Amino acid sequence: MKRKRPSFLARLFKLVLFLAFAGGLVLAWYYTRPGPMAFASGKAVALDAYSAGHPTGTPADFKGSDALARGRYLTEAADCKACHTAEGGQPFAGGLAFKLPFGTLYTPNITADKETGIGNWSDADFIGAIRDGIDDEGQRLYPAMPYAAYTNLTDEDALAIKAYLFSLPPVKNEAPENVLKFPFNQRWLMVFWSAVFNPKHRFMPVAEQTPEWNRGAYLVEGLAHCGECHTPRNLLQGLDNANKFAGGEAEGWRAYNITPDAASGVGAWSEADLIQYLSTGHAKGRGSASGPMAQAVEWSFSHLTASDIHAIVTYVRSVPAVKSAELPAPKEDPAPANPKQGVAVESSTRGKDIYAGACAGCHGWTGESPLASQATLVGGRAINDPTAKNVALIVLHGSEFAPSDGSIAMPAFGAAYSDREVAAVTNYVTARFGAKASAVTPEEVAKMRAMQ
Numbered sequence: 001m002k003r004k005r006p007s008f009l010a011r012l013f014k015l016v017l018f019l020a021f022a023g024g025l026v027l028a029w030y031y032t033r034p035g036p037m038a039f040a041s042g043k044a045v046a047l048d049a050y051s052a053g054h055p056t057g058t059p060a061d062f063k064g065s066d067a068l069a070r071g072r073y074l075t076e077a078a079d080c081k082a083c084h085t086a087e088g089g090q091p092f093a094g095g096l097a098f099k100l101p102f103g104t105l106y107t108p109n110i111t112a113d114k115e116t117g118i119g120n121w122s123d124a125d126f127i128g129a130i131r132d133g134i135d136d137e138g139q140r141l142y143p144a145m146p147y148a149a150y151t152n153l154t155d156e157d158a159l160a161i162k163a164y165l166f167s168l169p170p171v172k173n174e175a176p177e178n179v180l181k182f183p184f185n186q187r188w189l190m191v192f193w194s195a196v197f198n199p200k201h202r203f204m205p206v207a208e209q210t211p212e213w214n215r216g217a218y219l220v221e222g223l224a225h226c227g228e229c230h231t232p233r234n235l236l237q238g239l240d241n242a243n244k245f246a247g248g249e250a251e252g253w254r255a256y257n258i259t260p261d262a263a264s265g266v267g268a269w270s271e272a273d274l275i276q277y278l279s280t281g282h283a284k285g286r287g288s289a290s291g292p293m294a295q296a297v298e299w300s301f302s303h304l305t306a307s308d309i310h311a312i313v314t315y316v317r318s319v320p321a322v323k324s325a326e327l328p329a330p331k332e333d334p335a336p337a338n339p340k341q342g343v344a345v346e347s348s349t350r351g352k353d354i355y356a357g358a359c360a361g362c363h364g365w366t367g368e369s370p371l372a373s374q375a376t377l378v379g380g381r382a383i384n385d386p387t388a389k390n391v392a393l394i395v396l397h398g399s400e401f402a403p404s405d406g407s408i409a410m411p412a413f414g415a416a417y418s419d420r421e422v423a424a425v426t427n428y429v430t431a432r433f434g435a436k437a438s439a440v441t442p443e444e445v446a447k448m449r450a451m452q
Helices: 008-032 067-077 123-132 155-167 187-197 211-223 271-280 291-299 306-316 349-363 389-397 419-433 442-451
Strands: 097-100 103-106 248-250 253-255
Touching (some): 067 155, 123 155, 248 291, 253 291, 253 389, 349 419
């Protein structure tokens, strides 16, 4: 006897049941997962119930005397310029492309231009966008906009940022339309993402922690949104706070482990090392910032007061250590001064030849720069990362970040060398100066070129 096929309604009912079951599992997981500050001992309280200090707003050592100066400081702390400024474009005018595996996102114009920017936005529109991920037309924003972090901001701080942006000259610039594959081009799906991953509450200090720790928490978890890059993501692209600050990715670059793990994180760094790195983009014997981190230092961290940098360091050092098994402890000893020594098995003679002609003059054969501390390779995390992804990227694209000592920034060599040559010099550098040699391929370099 021929079996009767289930009707369309029966199949639809089963699909709805499956989706409801899956949704229930997601919600159950959501309500049992750790929040970004769950590691901290003590009770989180509402801001108006916390009397030990003022963790929001500007710090006591901020010297600005008017509201716009305060707004500028908070805008720099939030690093808005980095994402909303295209290469060669006007600040905050948008158009910066984020190339993703499923398409390209372009950041919007956030100047006060009334046609192409946010000049017509009300205070409620602005707060809704940065804290809830919903624009003035009710359209859902993609979480490339870190509203799940900015949700911590107070009304006062959010509106101070808006006031500063509106004080700048409007720029007419229509950002390109996003080009995303299905289903990622369906913005309405962000309703579900936001329901799961945006806590939608203001910052809550921990009563038992110090005012400095709480100020650091407000900066790190809110304005500076450090976890957006340095915390790995789960399958739904939410932050995996069970491995908080254990490393992630930012615009194709590796954002390394910043937990206190001594080998793979920053546990071996002194407080002075961390303060110097955040303030200048370099810490002697620890490496120099590159890629998005260099930009964050130049446009954000380097503008913060000494007390805010110290608060950030205090908070980050309190996070539980997480070991990244793939990252060895950095090699801290310099290589031999003799170019013929130091690399037992070279990936290619071409890599050594390129280093001799283009790199040794600044970086030296020992890896300790004869010209500037910022150019020293010994001890740097990127050099000691066996994937060597960041090394290859900085060879390709250089660094626009101007070192604080006035020395020349790392130039780009992507136009001068082929994918094979970039791979060869990258592998030579890690073999000579790092704890473990990399094995970057020309095909991997080609993908890196395409994603930038």
